[in-house]
Amino acid sequence: MRGRLRLVLPALTTVLACGLTGMQATPARALCPAELPAAIARVVEHPDWQRARWGILIREMASGRTLYARESERFFIPASTAKLLTTAAALQHFGPGWRARTSVYGTEASPVATELRLVGGGDPTLSREGLQVLARQVRDRGIVRVRTLVVEDSAFVEPDVVPSWEKDDIIAAYGTAANGTILHENAVTFTVVPQAVGQPPSWSWDDAIAGQQWQVTNRGVTAAAGTPYALELRPQLGTTQLEIVGSIPADNGPDVWELAVPHPHAYLRDVFLRELAAVGIVVERTALARSRPPERGTELAVIVSPPLGELVVQANRDSNNLVAEVLLRQLGRAVPDAGSISVRRDRLKILGVDPDGYALVDGSGLSRQNLVSPEALVQTLRGVTTAPYAPLYRQSLAAGGETGTLRWRLASLDLRAKTGTLAGVVALAGYLDPPQFAPLVFALLLNHSDRSPREQRAALDAIVERLNQIDRCPDGR
The missing domain is CATH 3.50.80.20 (D-Ala-D-Ala carboxypeptidase C, peptidase S13)
Structure with missing residues (x-):
């Protein structure tokens, strides 16, 4: 996306994620799955978030086993994580070679x-x-x-x-x-x-x-x-x-x-x-x-x-709103009289995404009228994994500490994820491969916060860092 300066709302500006007020860095030690709820609670139940809403869903990629859920079927404003649904639907309909x-x-x-x-x-x-x-x-x-x-x-x-x-x-x-x-x-x-x-x-x-x-x-x-x-x-x-x-x-x-x-x-x-x-x-x-x-x-x-596969990278990794909006409209253009919103819904159903789990009015997530559940985001991310374009979709997401909107965040993690930011809203959803655990798929949404964007992102990052510590303990917990 082209640089957006000064006119952009402060909440839309990318900043380096720092430590959350009142929180200390978590030691990099093994975390049993049974300990995960308490570890996440130390983040989300911090006094900084007492008036905010959290929506979280964490699952094992292959088995679909839920490791943690918090209001995972409730609606949240997704910000740019809505692009995950738009780009998945576009790939499902057109294929990555479309131009x-x-x-x-x-x-x-x-x-x-x-x-x-x-x-x-x-x-x-x-x-x-x-x-x-x-x-x-x-x-x-x-x-x-x-x-x-x-x-x-x-x-x-x-x-x-x-x-x-x-x-x-x-x-x-x-x-x-x-x-x-x-x-x-x-x-x-x-x-x-x-x-x-x-x-x-x-x-x-x-x-x-x-x-x-x-x-x-x-x-x-x-x-x-x-x-x-x-x-x-x-x-x-x-x-x-x-x-x-x-x-x-x-x-x-x-x-x-x-x-x-x-x-x-x-x-x-x-x-x-x-x-x-x-x-x-x-x-x-x-x-x-x-x-x-x-x-x-x-x-x-x-x-x-360029082929759709490259456009999806611009939409997801770089969070380009224009590309996402155009892809949504291309869906409507491809199926005359159906409407782009309807075509996106139908293509996502093929991927196993429950249409009752979201209500999107645009393709990019810029509207505050967009609503998505953590469940719908995780269904999208898991549904794509069985498609022939699954590697492309995963690679289209920002890599922690390396590319796109995660360039300055979550380095040294095997992470591919989509960020989202609006005033009072941050979100992160994607794939994480912990070094000592099975691959995970997750969605984290924070709404109605009055803290700074830096503090909001730091809270999400703290949860992802705890996920990266997860290990299968000897007792199988």
């Missing part, structure tokens, strides 16, 4: 095409380089002039943005629109740099075409070095107005913000128009379309996304 297509249709009446139609296929990885490839393919057809360039965004019928997402989410780059015509993840970088004391800071976009969709009002000021940072960026929801207010110290470095592109459909059109011009193709007029015509003509150019 999204971006095509250009038209007539081969070179050198002049009456209409050229760029059709987005919901490729969340489409870049300017991909559009350059399409432009060259069109030129190689002998086309040098286009009467009308149409950019068609008809791939998905669901809303581009989930209605229950909060306003800060849909303005930020981590909550960009999941439409059919995506370019550069529908995100743009905005940088503010302090100037001389008393002067307004300067600002710039990393992509002028995307940035031109915003109207910036700069009311900020550069303050003396050493003064507190007090700069704010205030996008106006439902508009393209962006206001810089407050002060930035003169000794502050560049301040980088990641924002959503307000109109991604038009953004892709404008960039493709420039790439066509770069290869010598003149376009007389352009149009945006949201529906498919009866006939598109001949496919003149095409590029494809």
Whole structure:
């Protein structure tokens, strides 16, 4: 996922997990299965969590034997662990080799095409380089002039943005629109740099075409070095107005913000128009379309996304919201009139996931209206293990101390897991292979906490560290 700075709610920022307030590090000693409930209780019953809710389920992978359960069939807000269900359903339906297509249709009446139609296929990885490839393919057809360039965004019928997402989410780059015509993840970088004391800071976009969709009002000021940072960026929801207010110290470095592109459909059109011009193709007029015509003509150019197996890595390991949302919509697109939520449910049933164990309204887990039980998460993780893509799915999860959202957590453990974080919510679900015990599958969810994200994650990590100590004791306990 692209870096999300400043505009992201503090609870969404990845931080190094530290020791929980009032808790000491647990010695790395063997832990009998019978001792596990008491060991976990020392974490979850700590006074820091007296007003919070815990949902926990820990099972042996092969046998399915439950080692510990706490409200495992109750609903919790899952945050990004919801991606586990979305990606499992996508793999079950499409298989890991599936790819999204971006095509250009038209007539081969070179050198002049009456209409050229760029059709987005919901490729969340489409870049300017991909559009350059399409432009060259069109030129190689002998086309040098286009009467009308149409950019068609008809791939998905669901809303581009989930209605229950909060306003800060849909303005930020981590909550960009999941439409059919995506370019550069529908995100743009905005940088503010302090100037001389008393002067307004300067600002710039990393992509002028995307940035031109915003109207910036700069009311900020550069303050003396050493003064507190007090700069704010205030996008106006439902508009393209962006206001810089407050002060930035003169000794502050560049301040980088990641924002959503307000109109991604038009953004892709404008960039493709420039790439066509770069290869010598003149376009007389352009149009945006949201529906498919009866006939598109001949496919003149095409590029494809990376295979689904790679997209699942981006969704799970890197917790890319846009990729997860697109995969959900691709399910709906593949089964017309069924709806993406329904198709996901049906595919998860095939994997043995009880549809009564979750109620998801999006694909990424960004909505606070999502509900999942620990049981449903564990059913998903176990259900995938018998599928031919099981190794890929497991490898798509972050590795403790090594990759993705677990890069700075739980090092030296044989752990693959999906993280989840929202304000007052943390979650972790995945696979753990303790050195002296059978492989485990687990789901840990903490809701309604007023502690810091760092403290919340530390509590989850403490439980996983205790799981890693588990051993089969001589008496078989």
